[in-house]
Each structure stands twice: as structure tokens, then as C-alpha cells.
Amino acid sequence: MIPEPDSGPGPIEVVAGASPGGTSGIVITPGERVADPWAEGHHPPAIGPWKLAARRLRRNYLAQAFLVLFLLLVVVCLLAPLYASDIAHIGPNANNITGTVNVGGKMVDVVSPDGVPVGPTFGSHYFFGADSNGRDLAVRLLYGGRTSLLIGAVATVIIIVFGTLAGLLSGYFRGVADMLLRPLMELIWSFPVVILGVALGTALALGGIGPVKGNSLFIPAVIIGVVYIPYLGKPIRGEVLRLREQDFVDAARVQGMGPWRIMLSEILPNLSSMITVFVPMMLAYSILLEAYLSFLGAGVQAPNASWGTLISDGLNYIQTTPTFSLIPGAMLVLTVLSINVVGDGVRDALDPRAQVRVRT
Amino acid sequence: MKRLIMPLAVTGAVVVALGACSSSSSSSSGSSPASTGAASGGTITIAAGTAPLSADQGLDFTTQGQELYSVINTPLLTFKRGVQGVAGTQIVPALAQSLPTMSNGGKTYTFTLRPNLHYSDGTAIKASDVTYALERDIKIPWQAASFVSAYVAGGTAYADGKATTISGITTNDATGTITVNLVAPFAPIVDIFALPGTAPVPPNTPMKNLAGTGTIGDGPYKWGAITAGQSYTLVKNSKFDVPGLPRGHADTIVYKVNSNVLADAEQVLNNQADVFDPGDTLPASVLPQVKAQATGRYQAIPTNSTFYFWFGLTQKPFNNLNARQAVIAALDDRALSRLDSGFLSEDCHLIPPGIDGHSSPSSCPYHDPNGAPNMTVAKQLMQKSGMIGQPVTVYGEDRAPRRQYLDYFTSVLNSLGFKATEKVINSGVYFTTIGAPSLKPQVGWGDWVQDFPNPWDFMQLFAGNAGSSLNYGYVNDAHYNSTLNTLYQSDPKTVANQWSALDQYAVTNAYYAAYGHEEFPKFYSDKLNFNAGVLSVEYQTDMTSLELK
Numbered sequence: 001m002i003p004e005p006d007s008g009p010g011p012i013e014v015v016a017g018a019s020p021g022g023t024s025g026i027v028i029t030p031g032e033r034v035a036d037p038w039a040e041g042h043h044p045p046a047i048g049p050w051k052l053a054a055r056r057l058r059r060n061y062l063a064q065a066f067l068v069l070f071l072l073l074v075v076v077c078l079l080a081p082l083y084a085s086d087i088a089h090i091g092p093n094a095n096n097i098t099g100t101v102n103v104g105g106k107m108v109d110v111v112s113p114d115g116v117p118v119g120p121t122f123g124s125h126y127f128f129g130a131d132s133n134g135r136d137l138a139v140r141l142l143y144g145g146r147t148s149l150l151i152g153a154v155a156t157v158i159i160i161v162f163g164t165l166a167g168l169l170s171g172y173f174r175g176v177a178d179m180l181l182r183p184l185m186e187l188i189w190s191f192p193v194v195i196l197g198v199a200l201g202t203a204l205a206l207g208g209i210g211p212v213k214g215n216s217l218f219i220p221a222v223i224i225g226v227v228y229i230p231y232l233g234k235p236i237r238g239e240v241l242r243l244r245e246q247d248f249v250d251a252a253r254v255q256g257m258g259p260w261r262i263m264l265s266e267i268l269p270n271l272s273s274m275i276t277v278f279v280p281m282m283l284a285y286s287i288l289l290e291a292y293l294s295f296l297g298a299g300v301q302a303p304n305a306s307w308g309t310l311i312s313d314g315l316n317y318i319q320t321t322p323t324f325s326l327i328p329g330a331m332l333v334l335t336v337l338s339i340n341v342v343g344d345g346v347r348d349a350l351d352p353r354a355q356v357r358v359r360t
Numbered sequence: 361m362k363r364l365i366m367p368l369a370v371t372g373a374v375v376v377a378l379g380a381c382s383s384s385s386s387s388s389s390g391s392s393p394a395s396t397g398a399a400s401g402g403t404i405t406i407a408a409g410t411a412p413l414s415a416d417q418g419l420d421f422t423t424q425g426q427e428l429y430s431v432i433n434t435p436l437l438t439f440k441r442g443v444q445g446v447a448g449t450q451i452v453p454a455l456a457q458s459l460p461t462m463s464n465g466g467k468t469y470t471f472t473l474r475p476n477l478h479y480s481d482g483t484a485i486k487a488s489d490v491t492y493a494l495e496r497d498i499k500i501p502w503q504a505a506s507f508v509s510a511y512v513a514g515g516t517a518y519a520d521g522k523a524t525t526i527s528g529i530t531t532n533d534a535t536g537t538i539t540v541n542l543v544a545p546f547a548p549i550v551d552i553f554a555l556p557g558t559a560p561v562p563p564n565t566p567m568k569n570l571a572g573t574g575t576i577g578d579g580p581y582k583w584g585a586i587t588a589g590q591s592y593t594l595v596k597n598s599k600f601d602v603p604g605l606p607r608g609h610a611d612t613i614v615y616k617v618n619s620n621v622l623a624d625a626e627q628v629l630n631n632q633a634d635v636f637d638p639g640d641t642l643p644a645s646v647l648p649q650v651k652a653q654a655t656g657r658y659q660a661i662p663t664n665s666t667f668y669f670w671f672g673l674t675q676k677p678f679n680n681l682n683a684r685q686a687v688i689a690a691l692d693d694r695a696l697s698r699l700d701s702g703f704l705s706e707d708c709h710l711i712p713p714g715i716d717g718h719s720s721p722s723s724c725p726y727h728d729p730n731g732a733p734n735m736t737v738a739k740q741l742m743q744k745s746g747m748i749g750q751p752v753t754v755y756g757e758d759r760a761p762r763r764q765y766l767d768y769f770t771s772v773l774n775s776l777g778f779k780a781t782e783k784v785i786n787s788g789v790y791f792t793t794i795g796a797p798s799l800k801p802q803v804g805w806g807d808w809v810q811d812f813p814n815p816w817d818f819m820q821l822f823a824g825n826a827g828s829s830l831n832y833g834y835v836n837d838a839h840y841n842s843t844l845n846t847l848y849q850s851d852p853k854t855v856a857n858q859w860s861a862l863d864q865y866a867v868t869n870a871y872y873a874a875y876g877h878e879e880f881p882k883f884y885s886d887k888l889n890f891n892a893g894v895l896s897v898e899y900q901t902d903m904t905s906l907e908l909k
Contacts, residue, residue: 095771097695098732111695114702115644115761132644132699132760133767205784215781297758302782303767316622316760317645 049273053349063345070338073331077149080142087124088136092143093303096134101125110134119321128327131313141328144305148332151221151299151306152287158225159232159282164275166229167236168263172244182237185230194292197227201298215301220293224286231285232278239274243267273350280343284336291332307332402908403612404888406901407624408637409759410787411589411617413503415574417556418496421503423639423809423900428592428615429556430899432577434602436460436471436490436538437554439812439898441606442905444661446714448896449813451554454602455485455578459550466545466849471553473536479562480582480597487531487538489560495526497557499567504811507552513541545849551812580608580904591616594903609892609907619759622646629654631885635893638880638900639809641761644701650883657886660703660879661895664714664810666818667696667704668874669769670833672802677747677778678833684870686741689726690772692733693875699764704876706730709863710808710818712877714897716852717815717859725868729875738776748777755794755804757787765805773803794832804832807878810897815859816848822871835871 057063084091100107103121110130111117117130127138170181188196200223208214209222243249244267252266293299294308302309307328314324412425417433430438438454440447453459455477460469477485494512498505498519509515513528528541542549552558561575574583580600584593592615600607616633618624625646627633636642638661642650650658671678671687678684693706705713706729707721727734742748752773756766766782773780783801785793794801811817823844824836843862847855866872882895889909894902 093767093771093774095695095768097698097768098692111698112644113694113698114647115698115700116648117644132764133771134695202786213781214783297784302763302784303770316643319649320645 049350053273053346056349057345060345060348063342066338066341067345069334070342073145073335073338074149077142077145080139080146083142084136084139088127088139089125090136090139092135092140092305094135096130096136097132099134101130116320117317120323128323129321131324132316137310137324137327140305140310141307141331144307144310144328145331145335147217147300147304147306148287148290148308149335151217151224151290152283154218154221155224155228155286155290156279156283158222159228159286160275160279162225163229163232163278164236164268164271166233167238168240168267168271170233171237171240172259172263172267174241178237181233185233185237188227189230189234191227193227193289194296197223197289197293198296198298200226201293201296205298205301215304217300217304220290220299223293224289227289228282228285232275232282235274235278236271239271240267243270277343277347277350280339280346284339284343287332287339288336400609400907401611403614404610404635404903404906404908405614405616405633406635406637406903407627407633408615408617409619409621409624409640410637412592413788414569414571415583415586415588415592416500416570417559418493418500418502418561418575419569419571421557421811424637426556426898427637427639427900427903428594429559429577430579430896431581431594431608431613431903432574432579432583433556433559433561434577434579434600434605435554435556435559436473437550438605439554439896441896441902442894444894444896446664446813446897448894448898448902449664449714449810451550452604454554454605455560460540460553464541466547467542469540469542469549469553471538471540473538474602475536477578477602478599479576479578480599481562481576482599483562483576485560485578486533486563487536488533489563490538490558491526491529491531492563492565493559493561494529496561496565496567498526500569502557504552504555504557507548507555508558511542511544511546511549511552513543515543547848547851548812548814548816551814551817555811580606581613584612589617606904608904610903613903613906621760625650625883628883628885631887634885634888635901635906636881636883638882638895640881641701641703642881642883643760644698647701654883657884657888657890659882661882662705662714663878663880663895663897664712664813665808665878665880666707666710666712666874667700667765667807667876667878668710668805668872670804670806670822670872671870672800672833673836673871674800674834675802677745677750677752678803680745680747681870682741682745683747683750684873685726686738686745686776687773688870688873689734689741690738690776691727691769691873691875692772693729694731695768696765696875699761699768700876700878701761703879703881705879706876708867708874710821710866710872710874711815711859711863712810712818715810715813715815715818716856717863719860719863723864726870735775742776750778752778752780752802753783754780755783755785755790755801757790757805758784759787762787762805769803769805795830800834801832806832812898814848815852815856815863816844819844819859819862819866820848822866833871835866837866837869837871840866840871 097111099110101110101118101121108118111134115132117132118126119129126136128141129137131137166181166185170178201220204219205214212218249262249266252262290299290306291308294306295312300306300309310328311325317324410424412422412428413420417429434454436454436456437451440450440452455473456471457474460471462469473487479485494508498509509519512526514523514526517523518526530539565575572586572588580597581594582597584595586592594613596608596611621640622643625636625642628636629650671684673679697704697706708724708729709719711717721729754766754770756762763784770780770782794804808818808821821830822835823831824841847858852859880895884890884893887908889907892905892907894905896902
């Protein structure tokens, strides 16, 4: 439950930074004099923080442009099977080492007898060229994008769910829960992310996790999720420690609410804007970490492709055909950039201290 | 990584056999690179993709290790130096005054040490040091320890801790005589005494793996600074003086390890390193550049090696003959050659062309290795096998082009209807992983580079000896085993046809899907005298032949 502002006692003139009764969600440029909305019986239409954030986001054209770009990348990657079956006519893992392809009216080897794969044809087959196994790089690029986005999304869900849970339990209960969860988060936090990810990825790629095989995409998603849980859990814990001392939480206790209900119905809603800001940030981090791990061979396992594996595979040809690495690299950069810009937009929109003039 | 790790560790089973034996070494023609004799001294850097498992020849039996130990640890015999190609497989005396005398129906070999031999620290070499080195090999253990423990009398008892010494070896330090008694005639024993792992070590050498320091050696070079896994420095041994063996030209040789083989190749191309380690594959992406810019310092040299996939015969689906045959019929050896930058000559047989008993690729039963795969036959065999839909885990290494072989092979299995997934293992532990008795893998990749020029060296890979760490598929065929045990007693030249028939028998029974024999790249910097350098089929780069211009 978000604390409601006190009702205004009468006509006054307010100056920015002194809105009556605490947080109203309306932010006024410092120094600006505005009419008291409660004066002379004039009550502005009620506006919630989410609606206000949406309004702010709608005015952030840069964030909107990058949101469109991100959605476009997602849609293109989701259409990978269609591209593979109807245009390229080859699956992402199908080897075609001794095949040929038409380039400028001439049939050439997909992979030459001394092992050099064909470069970009910019045609329906091998648009971005082939890898050493004669696989269509354009097809693998799209499938690799699906893999990267999927792992990023699953990892983000893991981070949000378990990070929030850990922060809530640790911050609200304190005591034993805090004694257990806080050091655990500190321990994970203290490891360099990539090194911890590589260590876990290498170990789990061999043995898997229980019934999940080592080459499952679930493995890197879980690893990334676990590694980043403290990055959300710790700030959530800090915020919960603050919120649990607030009057509205005391009031809820007085009314006889149990700790779980207080956490879910009183504290969690107050964390929603914080969590919302973390979602794009964690998604971007997760996609990047997946790329690092796959690049180092500890993420997505062969023959599956991700942008990280494609960059790594392309390095062998960096001097002769740099596009093999540059194109998946560019896709990765565009995706992460778009998520970050959208994320910044969301943060600005949700930030009650943002310096944005709002007309009511 | 292309490093052909060849942990020979044959295992086991003591072979009972009869008959005379003789040296298996073959002498054949080869070029003798010419040293200008002008340049001595200086430092030469070898850019290698993989490190040896250890600097201790008493543990390691990888090709990387052999390359290094061949100039650090000189055994009783050695393979002929200074000649390139198969001529380098001829066995000549090293610490021994001459080739051993054979007696007792091929069961006893007698060596005599040359006088006044010294280790690099000045200690005199004694005949009993050979016994100590072999005992150390068994205790550490050397990856090829079973060569000694299984065939030398008393070797098994020593390995099992039932004896304090190897009773089959007797020595006389005063006369320098070393007598080796075998449990049965075993022709390759002469080759084994030419392996650096059997070289003597001082008796105060610890009975443990000296991975970071190596042992005190007796070769033309001795160990300098070692950073295990990263760099190995060899410096000239001024005390080396064995008649007939080269002393080397460079003062210092640095064996620098960088798993990025492309970077290694570029360093040599740009004269930042001097030798591209021949055990690595020159990446296809840099090959055109090498051929164009490095004419006169690059050459592909045929070696005795075989690349293959093995099948796990004790479990589904490859306990089924039709399933195995289907896979072989569907394999495109030309594709695998392209993955190896074109360095493979396609063939379905295990015994390579440079070894007695090699069969022509034209006799391959399921498809022409130089032609397209026979998918029609493959799919019929799959239907017949009833193994469609069976899950398969395919094992392979993580380094190029081996991971690419794995990707290709997995895609072939999936095209036949198996549900194949890959298990990529780090190159450094691949063979020990798949050879672990607890694993029993279904199918995977393997390679073999000759240890010595004898078909037995290749065919023993599929010997059904209990506990073999090389027979990854657990092939155990009574006819195969008994034929192998009979043939190794004879000079391979005299029974070449029978070796060939055994290879053909195994191919027909689809015990392995061999797909080619590799050429190794001899690729030097501009600073080296290319014509003087030797790429030995035994030791890869013969470091004693390297000289600066």
C-alpha cells in the first residue's frame, strides 16, 4: 500500500520541495511557484504513480525509439524458424561442408577444400556467409539471438523472484534469516561475476544439474540468475529495512496483520518501482554475461548458437572475414543498448525526484 | 587442439605368445635436410597450442611431451636424427653401444652402455639407472607404463607392489650391461627402449611426478625455467657427448604455450615466434596467407597418424552392428578433411600409409572415403538396426578443429535419426575423462600418432584387454585379440598382409570410423634455416635441427 498524502488544511501556496503531506507523486521544478491544488475547493484529478510514469515515458522519445528497436530485434529473432525454413532452407545446426552455393551466378564451395568458409553472399542462402561447418551464419545469428534473449529473460525472472524474496526475508525478519541470507549474498557478491560464472558454467556443463543435462540452455540461465541475485537482493534488503520501520507498517501490525501479509500487501507494493527499474538493468546484464560465458565456452554449449558463441567462432576469421564476429557483436550491442536506454527511461519515469514538469 | 595426446598406456593384459621377434623399426627413404653449419647459438621460440601434461617424462606420454623430452632425455636407443619423414623411424643406438642382442627365442634383449656417459649435472650414468627409471615409470605412473609392466618379466609384480624391483631386468654397473627378459616375445620392445620415457635418471630422482622442474636429463638440452602449462625453456647441455647424435644449434629454445592457435600461426608468420608447433592444425583462415606470404618456410609433411570416431560397444545404440555401419556409411570424410584445413588424406583404415599393413582406401566397405557418403545405405541400415530415436551423447574436445569434428559427427547422427547431443571436454583432460572406467561413453572422437613404426601401435587401441584406458569403446573381439597377440611377435614386414586383414576385419565390423591420416605443417619464421629443420614423424620438431640463419 502506497502511503496516501495528508489532506490539505486550506489554501496555501507551495514551493517545490515542500509538497504537503509527503510524497504525492507530483514533482515540481525547484523554485517554481504553483497554485495550491487544494485551494478554494479545487481538487485536481487523481493521478497514480504508474499513470504518471507512463505519461513521463511517453514524452521520452529516445526511450521510445529504443523500445521499438528492441521489440524489432526480438521479433526478428522470434521469426528465425520461418527464415530458416522458407528463405535459407537450412537449420541452425545443419552442416553443409561439401555443399555449394550460388554467388553472383557462380557455384562456389560453402567450405573450400582447404577449409575456408564462404563469406557473405547477401542472397537468400548464406546471407552472412558460412562457418567452418558449412552452417548458415544468418540462420545461426537469429537462432543465437533467440537463445541469448531467452537466457537473459529466464535469468532475469530468477533474479527478480529470488532477489526480491531474499531481500524481503532478510530485511523484514532480520535475526536468523538475515544472518543466513546476508552473508550468502555477500559471498556471491564478493566473487567477480565473470569468474564465478565461468567456474560454475564449466563445472555444470559437464555434469548438469540433476535431471537437467549440461548442454541445456537452462544451465547458463540458472548460473546467471544465481550470480546476479545479490545485485537485487541487497538493495531490496536495505529498502525493506527502512520500510519496516514506517508508520504504515506499524499500523498494519496493530491491525493484526501477520508478517507474510505485511510483506506482500504493504512492503512489496512499495518496492515495485525499484524492482521495475531493476528489470531492464538485469536483463541487459544477463544478456551480456551470457555472451561472456558463451564466448569463453562456459555458457551455451555446442552445437547451439548464441551471440557469444558466434563472436567466439568468428574470431578465427577476424582478419579475412571480420563480419563473422562483428555482426553478432553488433546485434549484442544494439540489444543491450536498447534495453539500457529503455531502462533509463523507466527509471526516470518512476523516479519521484525526477525533474520533469507535469501538467495536471 | 590438435595436439595429439597419445597416452599410450596400453594396459594390460599380459600377452602370452610364442615365436621369434625382431626389431620392428623400418628403414625407408627420406630426405636429409641440409644444415648450413653456419649459425649456432641464439634463442628459438616455438609457438605451441598445448602444453605437455608434465615436464616429467616419467609421467607424460603426449606428443607435446615427446617433442620436448626427445632432446632432454636420451634413452638406450633412439630414432634416427636429422632425417625428415619415414626415414626418421629407423632405430639407432643412443646410450647403448649398439642395437641390442636378442636371445632366448626373442624373450631376452641385452644392451651395453657406452662408456663415460654423464647427466647434465655431471653425474655418471650407470646401467642400474635404467632399471630405476623403468621402476619410476611404473610407480608414478608413466602413461605408457604398461609397455614395461605388461611385457617385461616381473613388471606386473612390481606394479602390484609384490616385488621391490623389476626382476626381469638385470644390470651390471661395472660392465654397463643391461639384460631385459620379457614374459613373451614382443617385437615392439626395441621401439619402446627408444622412447624418452625409458631414459635413465639419477637414482636420487624422487619417485613422483616432477611436473614443474622435470628430471635431470642426459640429452643435448636440459631444462631451464619452467612455468608449467605456459612456457618451457631448454638450454644447451654442455656435458652431452653421445657419438652419432646431434648436439643442437640454438643455445636456448623456448616452448611457449598459447591455446589460440591462430595467434601462434600469426606470430610465426610475422616472425615474432620461430616455429609453429606441428602438432597443431594451421587454421584455415590463416592458411591462404601462409601459403602466399611464407613460401619457402612452409611445407605440409605426411606423418603416421589416424583420426577416428570410436563406438561404445557395450551399450545401446552402438552395440548394434547395423547402427555402427550406418554411421560409417553416412560419414563424409571429405567434409572432415575440410574441417582439418585440408590436411587429412581420407581413409577408413586405422593403419596409416607409412606403416606396414596399410590398406588402400579403395577397400573401404561402406562408402568411398574420397566420395560422397552413401546415405541410402545408411538409412536402410538404420531402419534395420531399430535404433532410430535412440539418445546418444557424443564426446569430443573443445579446441578447433576438434570441436568442429564433434559438431559435424553429431549432425550426421541426428540426420540418421539418433537424438544426439554433444559433450565437449577440455582438451587437457579429454582422454583421461573418456578413458575413466566409470564413464563408459557411447561414442566419441579420437586420434593417434605413431609412437613407433609398428602396426601394433595402432591396432592395440582396440585390443580387448580388460581395463584398457585407450579402448574407449570397450571393443572385445576374441578373433581380433588373438590375431593381434600373434602378429606382434613378428617383424611387421613379414606379416604386413595379416595386419592389413586385421584392420579390414575391424573396419568391416565397424569397431571404429576412421576418416583420415594427417599431414603436419612445417612452418618456420624467416629467421630460421628452413631446409636444415627436421619435422620428425617420431618427435615432431627435432629441436636439435633448428638453427638461426
